[in-house]
Amino acid sequence: MSTSSIRRRTTAFGTAGALVTATLITGAVSAPAASATTPADGHGHARGWDREARGAAVAAARAARAGIDWADCAADWNLPKPIQCGYVTVPLDYAEPYGKQIKLAVDRIGNTGSAGERQGALVYNPGGPGASGLRFPARVTNKSAVWAKTAKAYDFVGFDPRGVGHSAPISCADPQEFVKAPKADPVPGSEADKRAQRALAREYAEGCLERSGEMLAHMTTPNTARDLDVIRAALGEKKLNYLGVSYGTYLGAVYGTLFPGHVRRMVVDSVVNPSRDKIWYQANLDQDVAFEGRWKDWQDWVAANDAAYHLGDTRAEVQDQWLKLRATAAKEPLGGVVGPAELISFFQSAPYYDSAWASTAEIFSKYVAGDTQALVDAAAPDLSDTAGNASAENGNAVYTAVECTDAKWPTDWKTWDRDNTRLHRDHPFMTWANAWMNLPCATWPVKQQTPLNVKTGKGLPPVLIVQSERDAATPYEGAVELHRRFEGSRLITERDAGSHGVTGLVNPCVNDRVDTYLLTGKVDARDVTCAPHATPKP
Secondary structure (H helix, E strand, O other), X not given: OOEEOOOOOOOOOOEEOOOOOOOOOOOOOOOOHHHOOOOOOOOOOHHHHHHHHHHHHHHHHHXXXXXOOOEEOOHHHOOOOOOEEEEEEEEOOXXXXXXXXXXXXXXXXXXXXXXXXXXXXXXXXXXXXXXXXXXXXXXXXXXXXXXXXXXXXXXXXXEOOOOOOOOOOOOOOOHHHHHOOOOOOOOOOOHHHHHHHHHHHHHHHHHHHHHHHHHHOOOOHHHHHHHHXXXXXXXXXXXXXXXXXXXXXXXXXXXHHHOHHHEEEEEEEEEOOOOOOOOOHHHHHHHHHHHHHXXXXXXXXXXXXXXXXXXXXXXXHHHHHHHHHXXXXXXOOEOOOEOHHHHHHHHOHHHHOHHHHHHHHHHHHHHHOOOHHHHHHHHOOOOOOHHHHHHHHHHHHHHHHHHHHHOOOOOOHHHHHHHHHHHHHHOOOOHHHHHHHHHHHHHOOOOOOOOOOOOOOOOOOOOEEEEEOOOOOOOOHHHHHHHHHOOOOEEEEEOOOOOOOOOOOOOHHHHHHHHHHHHHOOOOOOOEEEOOOOOOOO
């Protein structure tokens, strides 16, 4: 399922589903051959990496000279003034920097402090892969208190990664068909059910090739990291200040490996495990285990607030209500459109974000009390929302394209069947839904890459890592692994918490340290454990 929600691919994974008046200095970025490191990946790829490193340097130097033509954003982008928008041109294939080019949409809002307080641009990625970062400057227009101090020093810059939104968007299916409901129950009841899901996954992979074939082979995290360096150059920034959440942490890890000397400050929040052994098949299996744990956390909270929700005063009783609901929807979809697949897409918001705990419980409570319509309205697709449906399909296409192209996946169905059958026994909430979502990778129609060996390179400054202990979408071990790989990094752990995306929550122990790091570059002498942010109220 990745680092963002199945239904809400525009959240950060973040998602798993959330998510500037710069003086452009022509030539601020030099174009040395060493602008990107050549990873020693042990797979004979050095020559290819060299070509792509040189291509990235060429593209960055070109972007530094061109800058960005900032203008008011198009009305249908729904970004309030004074946010400004523009485009940065990048090569589709960095090994061919003078070949086909694509345009990436970027936006910005200037720092709110004085010219003397300004420290440059802070570039943001909310995750996915497949999520847009263009809402980031709205944290200033919305007067987010958590980000007020940082906004004084930085222009807030967002972008649509390659393939996303306004940046050469890709597609794998007709959006209206993609969102139609009800979908088949993700939990197979027979071998015939599995064969049907396998056929759908193969058909989806073929649709990606048919609709977006030219882009597919180039939809990788390393290419997006190179894009990020070109954006840095176009902004006139000698070094990158970066905030990445969910999948955005893996993008940051890859950027930090390819361009260690180009990093000024980097905050990564809710961390994808960067180990090659995890990207991406094993990472998704690990999610299934973590989601089950966080699902139980939510059920415990609902049970503790039984006076408000009347869903049972023990976890077991709340689970029984869920199983009854699921069985009812499996027998006959609610309102004709909400079956088990749609229920999982709706309810997974709770294990993703505890900000969704109360609203999810309230709708569940209404259903048990006899109000089916509230749940149908919340969980069913809106076929009249063609723009939203196109965005959802695009996000899913990018998610699939990046994860399937980034790494080699098992091609043998027996492997998938064995692993997911085993996991489902003890972790049934998400396992099969996640498996079918990722299964197009088993028959992916373009060459699958070998993941980069994420590691510390010359010039990499201390990186600040922020992670909640019980995160479902990006399990805690991922933060520990990146911390081990990035020498000098610092890890802030939010104890006894599990919301995905920590830096946007109100927790002074976390917020103050993020501000201090972004404003001064200073980190604590050792890793820090913070008490959890406030528990949601019914």
